Amino acid sequence: MMYSNNDKISIPQMVNISILTMIGIGVLTLPRRLLEEAGTDGWLVLILGGLVGIVVSLTHGYIVKSFPGKSFFQILSLTLTRPIAYIVAIYTIVYFIGMTGYVVRLFAMIIREFLLPRTPPQLVIFSVLFVSLYLVREGIEVLGRMAEVIIVPLTVVILALFIISWGNAEVSNLLPVFQTPFVEIIKAVPFALFSFLGFEVLLIFGGFVDEPVKSMKVGPIAIFIVLLAYLILNASTLATLGAQQTENLIWPLVGTFDTIDFPGAFIENVEVFIMGVWIITVFMTMVPLHLAGTMLIMELAGGKEYNYYALLPLPFITLLSIWDDSIADVYENLGSFSDYTAYGVVILIPLGIFISTVMKRRKKDKAA
Amino acid sequence: MGFWQKLFGKKKKITKQEDIPPTKSIDKNLEIIKEFFKDCEDIVYREFTIGEGGCKAAVIWTDGLADRDLLNEFILEPLMMDARKVQPGYKEIKNNLVKFVEEKTLVTADIGEAETINDAITQILSGESALLIDGSDKIIVIDSRGWQSRGISEPETEAVVRGPRDGFTETMRFNTAQVRRRIRDPRLKLKHHQVGERSKTDVAVMYVDDIVNKNVLKEVEERLNKIDIDMIIDSGQLEELIEDEWQSLFPQVQNTERPDTVASALYHGRVAILVDNTPFVLIVPTTFNMLMQSAEDYYERWDIATIIRILRYFCIVIAITAPALYVGITSFHPQMIPTDLALALAATRRGVPFPAVVEALIMEVTIEILREASIRLPGSIGSTIGIVGGLVIGQAAVEAGIVGPLMVIVVAITAIASFAIPSYNLAIAVRLIRFGLLFSAAAFGLYGIMLAILVILIHLCSLKSFGMPYLSPFITFVQDSSDLKDTVVRVPHLAMNKRDINAPKKEKGRLDDHQEEDFDIEDNIDEKK
Structure with missing residues (x-):
């Protein structure tokens, strides 16, 4: 069949998956965190972070391109020898499952805050996990289609909301620029890089891309689009709320939209509507992470079908998602968790593979 | 065990009938066929003799399926009457009688031969007539289909204002x-x-x-x-x-x-x-997109067709989500709508003794019953039922304080919106999905609606029709961007110059407007000079 169930995704679909994975939980707090890190020069931090992200994602793309059609675990075994591959794969699984857990946890908390104050968060966690499970079981192909279907309407709605919010914007709120010392900006770059986390799914899904030759493009394009979105988001929030107010709100993005006043519109409180849109973006963050973890587990266990392996991480995700008590705890633990795992998965492991690949290639060249 | 066996068990294999080849003797053949058609009194056997002193022959057909005039004039008459009048006589062509009959006597448009008796029987039951001739092991099958059928009439399920009016029939x-x-x-x-x-x-x-x-x-x-x-x-x-x-x-x-x-x-x-x-x-x-199109979109002006298509997509969203949104907003997020409206809504719902879900369910089920009932009733009464049901029951329900007036509006709009979906089979699917959304909205409010929409989307993304993804071209809009010309929008026919995703790559082009690829204004002016 022309479109048989061969689990292939196109490059644009991969880009869309990456974009949607990156944009998720972080957007609600991003303007505040940027202010904390670098004041009104947050945009500079973002751009630098994005650039670093693009460089890192290029190594990911290079790895996928060098091993067309190979899964992440196969790549690991080929480059880092088998025993190390097992350890690294388990470490990566921990990262993906842990991230899924934290995303679900934050998701449940925010849903509770804005939509369902009286519903037990466990119910929210279970319900969203089951829907996630459904998509994970359908596999990468359906995820790719889903990302491509969602991205255009989502962009239109979000852009429209931002444009409406500019009605209350004060451009002078964006000033002053270039006031933060350069050292502090550099120090803030790792944080900015973290807000781009999610592009590493290319490492896992790279084996399913139908044109691996073009996989170097995926990361840069996706990060560039996300960077644009973040810049608009940050500027709109700052311009609408001003630095002072932004710093005091837990979720400043929602605050921005709260200022929207549709003249004579049917919807008075946009907050709920924003949450509706946000649910979709977070869901699309959660599923690729869940799927990536599932795929790795499946490969380690030697399985072939997602159906049962998709269930395996669920208890761990659930456990993680009900681990912490308060919002502050969650953010703190998420910070330390990503410190321990994200650097490894996003930078160190790809770097290891990269060096090993290059060295092997050199050897081959010498031998030839 | 027996219960489950009967419910889910596999059927027994039907034993297939063995093929019986025809023999040379007409009596033997007739006997076999008559054995097959035992107690079938609509099968007609006409036995006769070909020409003067010729051999025995028989024509078999199904009464009502075969055209009797054709049989009389062009089969029986040539074989029985004309064969007697003209040369060569029976004796001269005795040996290749069948060939002679096939080539020179039967004046019907289409004849064939049946290899086996079973085959002949199928043909007879399809309206053909079988001609058996003594001394030959061939059964000649003559195309004599001619039964009563409905004439071509306007398709009722897909009526258009502008466009051809002929519809398919049963034949x-x-x-x-x-x-x-x-x-x-x-x-x-x-x-x-x-x-x-x-x-x-x-x-x-x-x-x-x-x-x-x-x-x-x-x-x-x-x-x-x-x-x-x-x-x-x-x-x-x-x-x-x-x-x-x-x-x-x-x-x-x-x-x-x-x-x-x-x-x-x-x-x-x-x-x-x-x-x-x-x-x-x-x-x-x-694909989903095809089910949202109507034939008329291509016959009306493109800009109007585009607006109508956008309207249709809007309608399907309403048809799926409207009652769920009503339930979600009134029971979970009343802050979402303007305060005045929220207050007015609360005032109308004050007397309603049920939660919003029950209210919605009562009205939704009522309207589904009405819809089903009006299909069963003859046309004139059907519309009466619509008016009685829609207006009278709705009004009475509001006055009795069972449902709020806004609920009646929501249900009515939902029903009308679902009629705007061009294909009936998609519309009935939407009817059912609406109830699923209603329940998830009752459980989780807007969050529930979003989850349900996600589930529907995932399902739609996973569907395929004969290998074609159900949501194409939306799921590959980067590669198949030219297919987007005929989706939510309908671009002018001049711009629809490519076939869609189905056609093989080298056969994509379908229209050449014979215009220069890039028309530089200055070039044109130069040419005029």
Whole structure:
């Protein structure tokens, strides 16, 4: 069949998956965190972070391109020898499952805050996990289609909301620029890089891309689009709320939209509507992470079908998602968790593979 | 065990009848055929002698299916009367009588030969007549089909204001002719199949040879050949037997009564499956987008058609979500709507003793009952039921304080919106999905609605129709961007210059407007000078 169930995704679909994975939980707090890190020069931090992200994602793309059609675990075994591959794969699984857990946890908390104050968060966690499970079981192909279907309407709605919010914007709120010392900006770059986390799914899904030759493009394009979105988001929030107010709100993005006043519109409180849109973006963050973890587990266990392996991480995700008590705890633990795992998965492991690949290639060249 | 066995167990294999070859003796053959047709009193046997002192012969047909005038004038008369009058006489051509009869005596348009008696019997039951001649082991089959049938009339389920008014009928041959009339191209192919072990229903597969998606065609043939069932009454049964996922609510095969729709689909490289005895023709592969299109979109002005299509997509969103949104907003997020409206809404709902879900369910179920009842009733009473049900019951329910007035409005708009969906089979799927959303909204408010929408989206993304993703071209809009011209929008015909995803790559082009690729204004001015 022309479109048989061969689990292939196109490059644009991969880009869309990456974009949607990156944009998720972080957007609600991003303007505040940027202010904390670098004041009104947050945009500079973002751009630098994005650039670093693009460089890192290029190594990911290079790895996928060098091993067309190979899964992440196969790549690991080929480059880092088998025993190390097992350890690294388990470490990566921990990262993906842990991230899924934290995303679900934050998701449940925010849903509770804005939509369902009286519903037990466990119910929210279970319900969203089951829907996630459904998509994970359908596999990468359906995820790719889903990302491509969602991205255009989502962009239109979000852009429209931002444009409406500019009605209350004060451009002078964006000033002053270039006031933060350069050292502090550099120090803030790792944080900015973290807000781009999610592009590493290319490492896992790279084996399913139908044109691996073009996989170097995926990361840069996706990060560039996300960077644009973040810049608009940050500027709109700052311009609408001003630095002072932004710093005091837990979720400043929602605050921005709260200022929207549709003249004579049917919807008075946009907050709920924003949450509706946000649910979709977070869901699309959660599923690729869940799927990536599932795929790795499946490969380690030697399985072939997602159906049962998709269930395996669920208890761990659930456990993680009900681990912490308060919002502050969650953010703190998420910070330390990503410190321990994200650097490894996003930078160190790809770097290891990269060096090993290059060295092997050199050897081959010498031998030839 | 017996219960589950009966419910889910596999059927017993039907033993197939063995083929019986015809013998040289007419009496023997007649005996066998009469044994088959025991107690079938609508089978007519006409035994006679060919020409002067000739051999015995018999014509067998089914009364009512065969054209009696044709049999009398062009088969019986030449064989019985004319054969006596003209040379050569029987004795001279005794040895190749059959050939002579076939070539020179029978003046009907189409004749053939049956290899076996079973074959002849099937042919007789399809309306043909069988001619048996003594001393020959051949059975001549004469095309004499001619039964009463409904004339071509306007398709009722897909009426258009502008566009052709002819619709398919129950006789497959008329239907293929209607399609053929629109495609005068030898590359339009037609292949026959017979489906149903007992019903032996004729099924025709039509496609345009060079622009059809070969994989889809192969898949259609494979699936048709795989069917092992006793009978097919309507194309709906066939649809369920050949579709990709019978568990899904969404129709994965398009059906239509309109020959112009079929012709247009064939021109785009799709495959049409025509089934005898039903005016509904199946078209595969089908995408969600195709089910949202109406034939009229192509006959009206493109800008208006575009607006109408956007309206339709808006309608399907309303039809799915409106009652759920009402329930979600009133019970979970009253802060979402303007304060004045929220207060007014609360005031009207104050007397209502039920939670919003129950209120919505009462009205939704009522309107579904009304809809079902009005289909059963004859046309004139049906509209009365609509008025009585819609206006009177709605008004009375509000006055009795069972439901709020806004609920009645929501339900009415939902019902009307679901009628705006062009294909009936998608509309009924939407009706059912609405209830699912209603319950999830009752449980989780807006969050529940979003989750339910996600589930529907995931399901739609996973569906395929004969290998074609159900949501295409939306799921590959970067590669197949030219297919987007005929989706939510309908660009002018001049701009629709490519066939869609079905057609093979080298056959994509379909229109050349004979204009320069880049028209530089200054160049044109220079030329004029």
